[in-house]
Every structure is written in C-alpha cells, then in structure tokens.
Amino acid sequence: MELDNLDILKNIKHVEVPEALYHSIESRLEANRKNIIPLYKVGIAASLVLGLMLSQVYFLGLLSKINQSNNEIELVEVNNNSLYYE
Amino acid sequence: MITNGCYPIVGGNNKKNFVTQKDIYNQYKNLVYNLALQYCQNRQDAEEIAQDVFIKVFDKWQTFRKDADLKTWIYRITINQSLDFLKHKQRKKRSLIISLFSVDSSIEENLLPDFDHPGTLMEQDESLKILMQKIYRLPENQKTVIILLKIEDLPQREVAEIMKLTEGAIESLFQRAKASLKKIL
Numbered sequence: 703m704e705l706d707n708l709d710i711l712k713n714i715k716h717v718e719v720p721e722a723l724y725h726s727i728e729s730r731l732e733a734n735r736k737n738i739i740p741l742y743k744v745g746i747a748a749s750l751v752l753g754l755m756l757s758q759v760y761f762l763g764l765l766s767k768i769n770q771s772n773n774e775i776e777l778v779e780v781n782n783n784s785l786y787y788e
Numbered sequence: 789m790i791t792n793g794c795y796p797i798v799g800g801n802n803k804k805n806f807v808t809q810k811d812i813y814n815q816y817k818n819l820v821y822n823l824a825l826q827y828c829q830n831r832q833d834a835e836e837i838a839q840d841v842f843i844k845v846f847d848k849w850q851t852f853r854k855d856a857d858l859k860t861w862i863y864r865i866t867i868n869q870s871l872d873f874l875k876h877k878q879r880k881k882r883s884l885i886i887s888l889f890s891v892d893s894s895i896e897e898n899l900l901p902d903f904d905h906p907g908t909l910m911e912q913d914e915s916l917k918i919l920m921q922k923i924y925r926l927p928e929n930q931k932t933v934i935i936l937l938k939i940e941d942l943p944q945r946e947v948a949e950i951m952k953l954t955e956g957a958i959e960s961l962f963q964r965a966k967a968s969l970k971k972i973l
Contacts, residue, residue, distance in 0.1 A: 714826070715907040
C-alpha cells in the first residue's frame, strides 16, 4: 500500500445520521431530568431536619433543667442528728 | 442543565439569542456522528458516542465560554468522548480475552474494532479497512491528527485550535503519525 498516499482517506463519505438518534437523546435527557430532585423539595427536607434538631436541643435543655432542680432537692443539708419522728 | 429547552448563544452582532435543543442538534449532528464514526469505525458505537456527546453539550452548556467557538468546543467534546469510549471498550475486551484464554498473545489483533463503516465505498473497502485498522492502533494524538487532517479535511490552523497546539506541533505530530503507520505496516 502506498503509505504517502493518505489521500485515500478523503474518499470516506460523510453519512446520514439515523433518524432515531434524536429520540434516544431526548429520552435519555428526560430520564436524567426525572433523577434530579427539585430545589424546593431539598429545602423542605433541610428545614424539617433543622426543625427536628432545634426541638431536640430545646427538649434536652428542658430535661436538664428538671434534673438540676431534682439534684438541688437531694442536696439539702440535714443539720441535726435526730432520727425520723423522734 | 437548562430545562426550558432554550439555550443562550451570542450571535455575530454580539447580541444574545436563544436556540433550541433541536436547533443545536440539527446543526451539529453530522459533524458529531461522522467524527465518532471515524474513531470507532462502526455505526452502533458511533450512535452511542453521539448520544453521549449531545447529552454532555446540553448538560455543560452553561460552562461554555460564550466568546469561544461553538464548533471547536463540540469538536473537542466529540474527540474526548470518542477516545474515552475506545479506552473503555478496549479495557473491557482485554480483560475478557485474558479471562478466557489466560494469555496475552494475539490480544492486539482481537482489540481491533468490528469494521462497519458506511462511509467507505465498496471497491476501496478492503484497503480502507486495513488502513483504518492501522490508524486505530496509533496513539491518541496521532490518530486524532490524521482523522482531522485527512478524513475530516480540516485546515491545519483549525486542527491546531481544536487540539490546543501550535500549527508547527500539528505538522510534526502528523509526520510522527505517518512514521508510526509505516512501522505498523
């Protein structure tokens, strides 16, 4: 084969694109779009998580306040040595 | 990704216009499909590559620099997509051959594509097939330079722009590609 004559490659003709190609692209794009979660849904989910976290912090704070007051009751000093109902 | 189907584009008068997805497809479908065909040398793979290219184009439209040439950008995406596709396909074939025969011999022969190029004329089919298979075995850059210069018949300046090289570098790459082909033949 005459190697210097790469011009043989110019004989390769451009061919017509298959009709169905655009439909395949469209359906793949459509499938990709379905997989994308809309921003407003992400926002709702994020605010729900944030709300849950804040309510947890609030209730934990409330619980620790109750515990603290219980501990204070337990720590009342007894200054006499008398027994019960003596 | 643009979801309303209108893609902003800067026209010749520097005014912003809008084109539809179908417009972009119609304008570049021949370029993309035929270029993919030169790389993979069969219709089925070319269709798959063309699909991937257009999905990437629509997906990355917002990253496209509006002052750049759209055609050059699409050329680059097609070339990269085709080379990635070939690498992936060869890797799959190679591992299949190794797992079946547990030997490396004759792998190179088996890695050649299934030649089904509709653009070749019947009487030249065999000689073109042989030459195309030799081109297929060239390193990526050399393969690209031959496809763009000799098959797509693009001027050296445009090839240099697409490949982000100087015209001198393109010339020397072409000479190296010819030398490599001589060695293979």
